[in-house]
Amino acid sequence: MRQRYILALDQGTTTSRALLFDRAGMVQGQAQRRLTLHHPQPGWVEADGEDIFESQRQAALACLNEAGVPPTAVCALGMANQRETTLLWERGSGRLVAPAIIWQCRRSTEIAQRWRRLGLQSRIRALTGLTLDPYFSATKLSWLLETRPDLRRSAEAGELAFGTVDTFLIYRLTGGKDHVTDVSNASRTAFFNLETLAWDDELLTAMNIPRALLPRVGDSAGNLAVADSAWFGQELPVASVIGDQQAALFGQQCYAPGLAKCTLGTGAFILGYGGGRPGPTVQGLIQTVAWRRQGEGAVYAWEGSTFTAGALLEWLTHELGLLARPEDADNLATAVPDTADLVVVPAFSGLGSPYWDPTARGLWIGLTAATTRQHVVRAALEAIAFQVTDVVRSMAVGAGQAFRELRIDGGVSQSNFLAQFLADILGLPVVRPRMPEATARGAAFLAGLASGLWPALADLPAPDESDRFVPHMRSDEVERRYARWQAAVARARGWATEGGEVR
Numbered sequence: 001m002r003q004r005y006i007l008a009l010d011q012g013t014t015t016s017r018a019l020l021f022d023r024a025g026m027v028q029g030q031a032q033r034r035l036t037l038h039h040p041q042p043g044w045v046e047a048d049g050e051d052i053f054e055s056q057r058q059a060a061l062a063c064l065n066e067a068g069v070p071p072t073a074v075c076a077l078g079m080a081n082q083r084e085t086t087l088l089w090e091r092g093s094g095r096l097v098a099p100a101i102i103w104q105c106r107r108s109t110e111i112a113q114r115w116r117r118l119g120l121q122s123r124i125r126a127l128t129g130l131t132l133d134p135y136f137s138a139t140k141l142s143w144l145l146e147t148r149p150d151l152r153r154s155a156e157a158g159e160l161a162f163g164t165v166d167t168f169l170i171y172r173l174t175g176g177k178d179h180v181t182d183v184s185n186a187s188r189t190a191f192f193n194l195e196t197l198a199w200d201d202e203l204l205t206a207m208n209i210p211r212a213l214l215p216r217v218g219d220s221a222g223n224l225a226v227a228d229s230a231w232f233g234q235e236l237p238v239a240s241v242i243g244d245q246q247a248a249l250f251g252q253q254c255y256a257p258g259l260a261k262c263t264l265g266t267g268a269f270i271l272g273y274g275g276g277r278p279g280p281t282v283q284g285l286i287q288t289v290a291w292r293r294q295g296e297g298a299v300y301a302w303e304g305s306t307f308t309a310g311a312l313l314e315w316l317t318h319e320l321g322l323l324a325r326p327e328d329a330d331n332l333a334t335a336v337p338d339t340a341d342l343v344v345v346p347a348f349s350g351l352g353s354p355y356w357d358p359t360a361r362g363l364w365i366g367l368t369a370a371t372t373r374q375h376v377v378r379a380a381l382e383a384i385a386f387q388v389t390d391v392v393r394s395m396a397v398g399a400g401q402a403f404r405e406l407r408i409d410g411g412v413s414q415s416n417f418l419a420q421f422l423a424d425i426l427g428l429p430v431v432r433p434r435m436p437e438a439t440a441r442g443a444a445f446l447a448g449l450a451s452g453l454w455p456a457l458a459d460l461p462a463p464d465e466s467d468r469f470v471p472h473m474r475s476d477e478v479e480r481r482y483a484r485w486q487a488a489v490a491r492a493r494g495w496a497t498e499g500g501e502v503r
Helices: 047-069 107-116 122-126 136-148 149-156 165-173 201-207 245-249 310-318 326-334 372-400 416-426 438-451 475-491
Strands: 007-012 015-021 026-036 074-081 087-090 160-163 179-183 217-218 221-227 238-243 261-262 268-275 286-291 297-308 343-345 363-365 406-411 430-433 466-469
Touching: 007 122, 007 165, 007 245, 007 438, 015 047, 015 438, 026 047, 026 107, 047 165, 074 165, 074 245, 074 438, 107 136, 122 201, 122 245, 136 149, 149 160, 160 165, 165 179, 165 221, 165 466, 179 221, 179 238, 217 221, 217 310, 217 475, 238 245, 238 438, 245 261, 245 268, 245 286, 245 297, 245 438, 245 475, 261 372, 261 438, 268 286, 297 372, 310 326, 326 372, 326 416, 343 372, 343 466, 343 475, 363 475, 372 416, 372 475, 406 416, 406 438, 416 430, 416 466, 416 475
Parallel strands: 007 074, 074 238, 179 217, 261 406, 406 430
Antiparallel strands: 007 015, 015 026, 087 160, 221 238, 261 268, 268 297, 286 297, 343 363, 430 466
């Protein structure tokens, strides 16, 4: 086959990346571009949508250039993207009419609280599998329409288009020909029905969101769109589109019950394979569409999301100056035997699963005059592990089965201290592939299956070599440390009132 590569686009919160995969599943080229986030007010996070597109375009071209591979050798594009981030643009011109509201942003907290008072929480939970939280796209889109009456008028007139990042990138890549998303990204909006796999009219009416804004919903792998020749010198089919966390689940080859993955990036996102039907409601967890391949039924997943993981190490580096770079965290953490009873709760954007408390705020408790920089860094890494443990314990109950292991990926997964501590606190083996690009790998695998590079699941390259961390900590010590964590979380919750004032 002359066309023997898949170009995977991995558009993340702080970087846009592109990786070129060959038929053996090996990376033959990669490039990335940084993306600047803006914080115009406390709790607000936004980006320039033009920067999102341009950084991704540049990364893709640089990747092909580095590999020395012409576009004619590329079978298809596969796309994974940060989820929930909300964009709004003019249908005719493609011009963005507002900044991209990033998934971490809490500006729509008041809308979520108002909807809760109106009783929408139970309906959102029943119909979408999600909880009512500013994290999801619905409140962000509603905020744009409420604060900008001109946008609401244009939206109702059919002049505007809404999309998550995948939809906006495809719109631009196709020159405005395709306004489309896939089921995995649609399931992150809080107005997509998990059973019918369609936009839910009851919720759209209750939220006062015009249906005319919404994209067509397609498969995660199939004939989705075609990128215009203006971008790569020739047309390229877009053969997969999938939310980044679902992509990592596929890339980690979690295709059976008892398998779960955790992507440790800006946040920590834990997904467990859920099968071909939505499961029962479980306190603190959400359900999501994992993927749907053309001609097949949807696959579902349990999910728990924590908002601050790698972002905590970035904050220690760039705001507090405790690290020269995030990668130095292990050296400091292992320089002390413990945290000297310091506990960190990194609730910078509230708490996600299993608490779902947008009023929680970050907390450091146990500080004394003897607390050192090493203690702070170690406590930060332990906090990431404790947050993951909160979710995995809830997920094990909800799934009704014990997990065999936890597969980790993402930049922060390269911390050996974190991987070992996570295994200890979970009491489970933690497996880390030597090639940590599970998100891009999942998008590439789906695109390769859709385009025929791999005829079937059984033909996908086998999992690469992995590092395996096994638990060593005594169970009584695990429970003692976990109880201290839970006590600290209880003190961090409910700090901000509805008006943003301190209790």
